[in-house]
Amino acid sequence: EAQVTQNPRYLITVTGKKLTVTCSQNMNHEYMSWYRQDPGLGLRQIYYSMNVEVTDKGDVPEGYKVSRKEKRNFPLILESPSPNQTSLYFCASSGGGSYNEQFFGPGTRLTVL
Amino acid sequence: GENVEQHPSTLSVQEGDSAVIKCTYSDSASNYFPWYKQELGKRPQLIIDIRSNVGEKKDQRIAVTLNKTAKHFSLHITETQPEDSAVYFCAASLIYNQGGKLIFGQGTELSVKP
Numbered sequence: 316e317a318q319v320t321q322n323p324r325y326l327i328t329v330t331g332k333k334l335t336v337t338c339s340q341n342m343n344h345e346y347m348s349w350y351r352q353d354p355g356l357g358l359r360q361i362y363y364s365m366n367v368e369v370t371d372k373g374d375v376p377e378g379y380k381v382s383r384k385e386k387r388n389f390p391l392i393l394e395s396p397s398p399n400q401t402s403l404y405f406c407a408s409s410g411g412g413s414y415n416e417q418f419f420g421p422g423t424r425l426t427v428l
Numbered sequence: 429g430e431n432v433e434q435h436p437s438t439l440s441v442q443e444g445d446s447a448v449i450k451c452t453y454s455d456s457a458s459n460y461f462p463w464y465k466q467e468l469g470k471r472p473q474l475i476i477d478i479r480s481n482v483g484e485k486k487d488q489r490i491a492v493t494l495n496k497t498a499k500h501f502s503l504h505i506t507e508t509q510p511e512d513s514a515v516y517f518c519a520a521s522l523i524y525n526q527g528g529k530l531i532f533g534q535g536t537e538l539s540v541k542p
Contacts, residue, residue, distance in 0.1 A: 360532075
């Protein structure tokens with residue numbers, strides 16, 4: 316089954332404790348992205364990746380890191396989480412080119428205390 | 429950079445009525461405009477998209493129209509049903525750009541009352 320998976324689905328942590336949210340896709344997609352969803356603000360892109368070892372900042376990259384060492388995986392790293400990073404996070408992948416449909420993962424609900 | 433504004437933020441209609449959600453974008457170079465539907469507790473899913481070389485696209489009860497001159501596009505849902513209740517997001521991007529960089533609108537919460 317073609318899918319995007321994320322782990323964990325729910326996470327409660329404390330300020331300053333490094334965490335990683337994993338994302339994996341099995342559709343051999345070139346492009347992957349991370350979004351955060353906050354009420355009234357819609358979906359805002361954090362980082363995106365066009366291929367292995369190629370990443371670029373989205374609209375709200377501050378406080379986040381990403382890496383793309385393998386085509387299927389695109390982890391999101393919060394080195395020192397703060398309460399304003401409490402949000403719902405979605406990973407997405409797309410085939411790129413004319414196939415721009417974003418396939419979203421199930422989401423990760425993060426709470427930073 | 430691109431900016432997408434979406435209105436209204438909430439919309440309530442009676443079952444069977446039509447619903448219209450409008451979006452404006454700022455970058456005239458954008459040429460791909462998808463709409464995503466997010467049901468409560470679920471992930472966003474693409475429902476329809478339109479490219480800048482067409483003015484309208486229909487898929488059963490949903491349609492999207494695009495006015496490139498005015499830089500706005502709209503989602504039209506006819507004969508609404510309770511299962512249409514969800515949050516709808518518009519977005520804008522460049523096809524063949526840096527790979528799926530999408531700018532989303534703020535979302536519209538549609539409620540269809542039986």
